[in-house]
Amino acid sequence: MWVVFIDLDRFKLVNDTLGHRAGDGLLNTIAARLGPIMRESDTVARFGGDEFVMILSGDADEGLNAGILERVMASVAEPVVIEAQKFHLSCSMGIAVYPDDGREPETLIDHADLARYRAKETGRNTFQFYAAAMNEAALQRVRLEKHLRNALERGEFTLQYQPQVDLHSGRIVGVEALLRWQHPELGAVAPDKFIGLAEETGLIVPIGAWIIRTACAQNKAWQRAGLAPIRMAVNLSARQFAQRDLVKSVARVLEETGLAPEYLDIELTETIIMSAVEDTIAVLNDFKALGVQLSIDDFGTGYSSLAYLQRFPIDVLKIDRAFVHDITHAIDNGAIANAIIAMAHSLGIEVIAEGVETEAQCEILSRNMCDEIQGYWFSRPTSHEAIGRMLEEGKCIPAHLLRSQGRQRTLLSVDDEAHVTSALQRALRSEGYRILTAASGAEGLAVLAENHADVILSDQRMPGMSGVDFLRNAKRRHPNTVRLVLSGHTELRSITDAINEGAAYRFLTKPWDDDHLREHLAEAFAHKEMADENRRLNQVVQTANEELAARNRSLRNLLDQKQRLDAAANRLP
Secondary structure, three states: OEEEEEEEEOHHHHHHHHOHHHHHHHHHHHHHHHHHHOOOOOEEEEEEOOEEEEEEOOOOOHHHHHHHHHHHHHHHHOOEEEOOEEEOOEEEEEEEEOOOOOOOHHHHHHHHHHHHHHHHHOOOOOEEEOOOHHHHHHHHHHHHHHHHHHHOOOOOEEEEEEEEEEOOOOEEEEEEEEEEEEEOOOEEEOHHHHHHHHHHHOOHHHHHHHHHHHHHHHHHHHHHOOOOOOEEEEEOOHHHHOOOOHHHHHHHHHHHHOOOHHHEEEEEEHHHHOOOHHHHHHHHHHHHHHOOEEEEEEEOOOOOOHHHHOOOOOOEEEEOHHHOOOOOOOHHHHHHHHHHHHHHHHOOOEEEEOOOOOHHHHHHHHHOOOOEEOOOOOOOOEOHHHHHHHHHHOOEOOHHHOOOOOOOOEEEEEOOOHHHHHHHHHHOHHHOOEEEEEOOHHHHHHHHHHOOOOEEEEOOOOOOOOHHHHHHHHHHHOOOOEEEEEEOOOOHHHHHHHHHOOOOOEEEEOOOOHHHHHHHHHHHHHHHHHHHHHHHHHHHHHHHHHHHHHHHHHHHHHHHHHHHHHHHHHHOO
16 A cells, blocks of 8 residues: 655645634645545545645555546645635645555654655655655754754854945945854755755744844944945745734844844745735835835746736845856846846836856846846855955946946957967057957857957967857857957958858958057947947836836826726715
8 A cells, every 4th residue: 555645835834824723724625625536445634734644555556546646736736715815735745655665554654754855855746755765864854953953042053245236336235144054063054955944844933033133233233333334135034924023023123233224135035925915015015114125036936926016115126046147158048137127127126136157247237237246256155254344445346347337448359379469469558458368269258258348359260160150159149249350361251251140340351550450449349339328228218118107007097096986986975
């Protein structure tokens, strides 16, 4: 026979949001759905909390048993309406088979429970069979949970801070507080190893309260030291957000630490804010009344409704690192990031891009009107002492990457002959260009992936990849660069084709005249800057049009409401 351990995913959210009476109603609904699925030879029972156990006859074909599990999953996934709110649940199931996985009832249930944990770890809404290797993983989990329960009182947690940098001024305007755990025996425990466990066990509530208090106190300490005021971003978990006294407890922390509310930024994921939307809006409005800033973290990876997004009093969207990582390689990722920026600006919301790891990524985001960046390129998460030094020294990003200032002209020279590169640098020494170099097409593409360049000047004959082929690749990955061929070999057909298809802007010959070379490059940079300015103005106009359209929609809604109220008033006796 099969012993199947069933756990309802995210059931605690219902209890925490609507109370235990609503949770009991949900359990009754699920139980009523499970009963009809069972055969006469099967058994289903509530085991405790949100857990059920099924005993399925082993006499039938295993495919039939698997079919029952699929029907259970489909039944649980049907929407449940509780107190006029619709909830979408799923379930995770673990299976132990008698006698292979155990001969005693307790052993079978324990092993099915271990398999259920594995189902949750692999993404939930699925089922897993027991395997002996799960025992060791389960023991490790139990040990980790034991250590985690004592970590807070033993002072094993610390906070690190990652800067958020404004693309207008180039300066640090905020930091995100990130939890770190240093255990005396286990050493540094990675956040992905314990954050989920803390959430599941409920330990995230006291840990989260400690994070908020510690982060607010540290921000106030920086201010008392005479450093420029900055925002402190703190992530809230689903468990924390479900607390009924959350806003009051945050207000109490702000009062006790002396930190003004505008210097605290509460970060929430899309998943959290889209659960019980009406209650979420009420809590967010309470936070706004308190005066704190609100951000949606990892935007683009959840399931936000744009209709609801307009109702949330959100200040900032954080573009998930998944859309930033390949922004210099894949045009589609750049398009998604640009769409998020334009949409957010049309709603009056600022945008922070997470996971910025290269100058090239920063340049693209800056050019496309992103407001702030956060990532390893500027700084890894670091200690409060290091953040203090950055603020004191005024650490900022280079001026040529800022939105509001003229950028230093950057040239990438690609040539496999070192003496040619040296001669080129001498000829352009007085122009004030920032010159990057590469000895091959492949190396040139690698340089472009890490650095911003306005103009590319490439030799034609190089080992491995010709100049024209390199420029075609550069155009596909970095279409806003201006690309020129510099060659002593007049392969006119391939070069002409490259110019005609737009891969190359112009063809220059070796040996060059220094004055003519400078003139051609100055013209190429001017062409690039004019194109950039046109794109910027188009984005400004588009954003202004979208903002105007949003205001018009709001005005129409108000007028419609007024007309309905007037009509209702006229019907009164």
